[in-house]
Amino acid sequence: MSMAVPARPADGRPWGRALVWLAGLGIFFYSSYGLANYLADQRAFVPSIVFGWERDMPFLPWTIIPYWSVNLFYAASLFVCTSRTELDTLGRRLLTAQVIAVACFLVFPLRFSFAKPEIGGGLPGFMFDALLSFDKPYNQAPSLHIALLVILWVHYLSHLPTWARWLLHPWFALIGLSVLTTYQHHFFDIPSGALLGLFCLWLWPDSSPSLEEESEAGKRRKLATCYGLGALVLAVVGIGIDGWALWLCYPAVSLGLVASNYLWRGAAGFQKRADGSMPVAVRLLFAPYQLGAFVNSRWWTRHEPSAGEVRPGVYLGRIPSRFDRAPGKYGSVVDLAAELPAWPGSLTQAVPMLDLIAPQAAKLMAASQAIEAARGQGTVLVCCALGYSRSAAALATWLLANGEAKTVDEAIAIIGAIRPRIVLGLEARAAIAAAGRIDSVDG
DSSP states (O other): OOOOOOOGGGGOOOHHHHHHHHHHHHHHHHHHHHHHHHHHHTSSOOOOOOOGGGGGOOOOGGGHHHHHHHHHHHHHHHHHOOSHHHHHHHHHHHHHHHHHHHHHHHHSOOOOOSOOOOOOSHHHHHHHHHHHTTOOSOOOSSOHHHHHHHHHHHHHHTTSOHHHHHHHHHHHHHHHHHHHHTTSOOTTHHHHHHHHHHHHHHHSOSSOOOOOOOSOHHHHHHHHHHHHHHHHHHHHHHHHHOGGGGGGHHHHHHHHHHHHIIIIIGGGGGOOOTTSOOOHHHHHHTHHHHHHHHHHHHHHTTTSOSEEEEETTEEEEEOOOTTSSOGGGSSEEEEEESSSOOOTTSOEEEEEEOTTSOOOHHHHHHHHHHHHHHGGGSSEEEEESSSSSHHHHHHHHHHHHTTSOSSHHHHHHHHHHHOTTOOOOHHHHHHHHHHHHHHHHHO
8 A cells, every 4th residue: 555745845835945046046146247237337338228307307315225125025035935836936037037137238238327416324325335336337228126026026916915915015116116216227127127027927927837739830830920020020110219119119029929929838828817817917918919909809890799699598709898788798708819818707717729720629629618517607608809710619619519510511500690700711620520529429
């Protein structure tokens, strides 16, 4: 007879591993950060990116206290982790932020261009002296201070009770503001640093979803190329025009990540949870793309109802939102859109699939089973961004699996009578046929 061995995390927090992470991160930071400062100081000219209004930014010496406090939060964060998995995820995020930021400092260094006023004595004076003993007016964008702040902000939120979060938010916001009021960074460094922090959160998610093989590899590469070119054009225009046009780098990053999802991570790259929600970091990173995708879905469906009843109590349509007439009328929603978060006012079961790509038979089978289970909650809406392809394929699979249709063509004809603009290609039809047979056998 064998005996189960207790899992190691149950023995307690990984204090020793946290100490190793802290030592390694600290050594890398001070060596690489100092090297970047030194090399920038050797250059004949180091440019600055600064807006005219920043000259009116007040210098507030006391804000060096919240500025420095991020170091305490940084060190403590590793010991807050309750498992090795969480600790390693946090460590990878912090290390990735440092590697990317230092690489940027080396490739295109920037300089803070304002002279600091006289600081005086007291605690602020002591803290400024300590800072200036190793810091120079370089290493500006992306702000590593802000990138680490974003990562730590999300990390501490998962460990604090609700009441304590109301103390964390204003203090962390003050830390973010302090990079300006201590004359450590120009404004451009802040959004670029925030993007870096969000990218690290996306790159190393809390859970590691399996990256399933998607069909139509050639089409995925083509779509990845289109999104990648769009990202490149926006970045070139933003950097070329300069000034406020630099904000175009934000949608450029968003489209670049969409391209990486089509090329590499698949639907899992959007990190849509089973209930249809998405992590805050993902929402912020993909916000420009999601706005465009939502507007596109409303434009294409503007002349037709948001959903139509295919079978009693089973509707097919676009992803619901507060702008629809009655998004709350459905008992539950089966959501197939990987790229858009679900409407929070509905009970949702998400089976995320990439847009414009033929779905997998296994995914369609899972969606069919979700539809059948959702019928027990009352009326059910099966949706994707437009309600034309992914959701139509899932509903066709359900019709086949439940004997409502004998063939794929018959299932599509039933759906097309209610929603005529559905689009299902040959690969999608083959996946429906395969999934319908598997699901009906299992049933």
